[in-house]
Amino acid sequence: MSKIKFGTDGWRGIIARDFTFDNVRLVSQAVADYVNSLGIAERGLVIGYDNRFLSDKFAEAAAETMAENGIPVYMTETFTPTPLTAFAIKECRTAGAVMLTASHNPPEYNGIKFIPEYAGPALPYITEKIEKNIRSLETSEKMNPENKSRAEIKKINPFPxxxxxxxxxxxxxxxxxxxxxxxxxxxxxxxxxxxxxxxxxxxxxxxxxxxxxxxxxxxxxxxxxxxxxxxxxxxxxxxxxxxxxxxxxxxxxxxxxxxxxxxxxxxxxxxxxxxxxxxxxxxxxxxxxxxxxxxxxxxxxxxxxxxxxxxxxxxxxxxxxxxxxxxxxxxxxxxxxxxxxxxxxxxxxxxxxxxxxxxxxxxxxxxxxxxxxxxxxGKLYSERLDIKTSPAEKERIMDMLGKLAPDNLAGQKITGKVTVDGLKLVLESGAWVLIRPSGTEPLFRVYVEANSIEEMRKLQAEIKGVLGLD
The missing domain is CATH 3.40.120.10 (Alpha-D-Glucose-1,6-Bisphosphate, subunit A, domain 3)
Structure with a gap:
């Protein structure tokens, strides 16, 4: 079983192998502990779900966990898009929402994410606290809350x-x-x-x-x-x-x-x-x-x-x-x-x-x-390449990215370097290259935007050569 970790938009896993009812209850309890720690649990949580295999049942498990923690639940009547679940937070004035979905992933996946009271994706400091709660729960002898009066589960329809x-x-x-x-x-x-x-x-x-x-x-x-x-x-x-x-x-x-x-x-x-x-x-x-x-x-x-x-x-x-x-x-x-x-x-x-x-x-x-x-x-040409590597090769390239500081690329002077997410090099023509590693697999995403298709292809070839990915 893989470690439960929140990615760019929640935790996802393969149904029955990683994404199990026990793990859904575990994550739900971690969310309940987080909401209770803020002192806003009485406002309740919205729970929505997509129409993947067992999503409605996973949502019921999450709802039961919240109710057992004294958190009122506003559960959607039927499968509901993520934006409607988020919108329901504002409509019901809750402390947030839990959404059961794996978005665009293949059918064997499902997922769960927490949407805070501002009705947008949880920021890293929030998911880090939830993950910390998960680690604590995994090592504790008892997960179920004590001395909590069971809260009500209501059905809602946020669509109108x-x-x-x-x-x-x-x-x-x-x-x-x-x-x-x-x-x-x-x-x-x-x-x-x-x-x-x-x-x-x-x-x-x-x-x-x-x-x-x-x-x-x-x-x-x-x-x-x-x-x-x-x-x-x-x-x-x-x-x-x-x-x-x-x-x-x-x-x-x-x-x-x-x-x-x-x-x-x-x-x-x-x-x-x-x-x-x-x-x-x-x-x-x-x-x-x-x-x-x-x-x-x-x-x-x-x-x-x-x-x-x-x-x-x-x-x-x-x-x-x-x-x-x-x-x-x-x-x-x-x-x-x-x-x-x-x-x-x-x-x-x-x-x-x-x-x-x-x-x-x-x-x-x-x-x-x-x-x-x-x-x-003006006209710009953009393309993303997904380049698979071995784990060892990924580690080599990651080490290289941390030290990479070229003055030129494809015959052009580099005028800017952005490191907020991966490595982005901006050229004097305004063209740019971004190299980002996947967080889950041995793969790199190389984004290029240029002023012509020819410039774009030249930059793609050049950056693959610099990284040793020819």
Whole structure:
């Protein structure tokens, strides 16, 4: 059995091997101890769950543990997206939430995460305290609480309030007037029924695929990537739809297919959205992005004399900027985003509705919007490479990264070095390279952004050579 450790967004493990009822109760008890230590347990906790294998039963085990600790439980009536579970914290004014989900992981995984009272991902100092509680519980003879009166478990449905909130921050009227044709794909995940209901509220009758519960996710995994959205692309082209909108397994990340069948990457959509917020909504404020996300956002912020907040990878840091830096938009290249006025948690439903608003308002496809933005702010090319290594080779490269300080790369002077998460080298042309090790396997992620495809390929080859990964 592997050690229980919280990653970028909670703890995940293989069902029956690591992710067991005993371990769910253990983690739940550690969360209960943390909440009790803050003196806010009487406010209760929301418990939500996705539609993976046994998620509802794992959620019941978590709820029972909280109730036994005297913590009132507000448990969702049915499978619920992560952003709705987070939203319910604000709606019910609880001390936080526990979400049972493994997000976009393969079907053999499940997971659990704690969402604090601010309704965004738990920051490291919080998960470190929970992990410390887990270690203490593992070595104690008795885990069950003593002298605690059992609290009540209530069932809730956060969707009506969430839908009303979205209608206040998304222009449903302009979507309704545009008469959009939309295909949606919840990828067999717990976003089933939610996005289509919201679109119908905005006057859109979407075509829906993969909207039945399947814990095996159709034999794949619920990740809204280009290679896994082929059927949605075909439906968009065949039906001459304006948009294809997809959600991952717990509906906190998004995937978009444009009317021409092009996959709109998060590194494309974030600048489109930022432009819309600045030019149409006339919002002003910083944009928050992770160290691995496009610098096209920087070009736009510079044009409007606005700040950029660069964070480590992980939406918890983006959420912190939304709360503390008054950022109007926060996003990451892996498909998470949120905006001012919403919860500081990534939300795929919000993202896809914003895409519909943009197309409806501008009367342009997202590809055409991207062309407009690159005409104004320049064009950049981004790509991520996942490079597998042996454990020994990973250790060698990790040691090298700590000492690596070249003056030049691919014939260009290095003008900046960022070490908030991995090693990022910024070149005189504005191009950059980021090398990040995986926290769980012998693998490195190499991100490159450049001004041309040729420059990007040259930098990719160069950095692989420097690291000895040819």
């Amino acid at each position: 309030a969430y839908k009303k909130h979205l209608a206040e921050i998304i222009d449903f009227d302009i979507i309704r007037r545009a008469g959009l044709k939309v295909v949606i794909d919840p990828m067999f995940g717990c976003g089933i029924g939610y996005l289509e209901a919201i679109l119908r509220e905005a006057g859109v009758q979407p075509e829906v695929i993969h909207n039945n519960r399947d814990p095996l996710f159709g034999g794949g995994m619920p990740e809204p990537s280009q290679k896994l959205l082929v059927e949605m692309k075909d439906r968009v082209l065949a039906g001459k739809a304006n948009l294809g909108l997809a959600l991952d397994g717990d509906a906190d990340r998004f995937g978009i297919i444009d009317s021409n069948g092009e996959f709109i990457t998060p590194n494309m959509f974030l600048p489109i959205l930022y432009y819309h917020l600045l030019a149409v909504r006339q919002w002003r404020g910083p944009v928050a992005r992770t160290v691995a996300t496009t610098h096209l956002l920087d070009h736009m912020a510079r044009h409007y004399n606005l700040e950029v907040e660069e964070t480590s990878v992980g939406f918890k840091y983006i959420g912190q900027c939304l709360m503390e830096k008054d950022a109007v938009l926060g996003g990451e290249e892996s498909g998470g985003l949120s905006i001012k006025g919403h919860i500081p948690e990534k939300d795929g439903i919000l993202a896809t509705m914003l895409a519909a608003e943009i197309v409806a308002h501008h009367g342009l496809s997202l590809t055409q919007m991207m062309e407009k933005i690159t005409d104004l702010f």
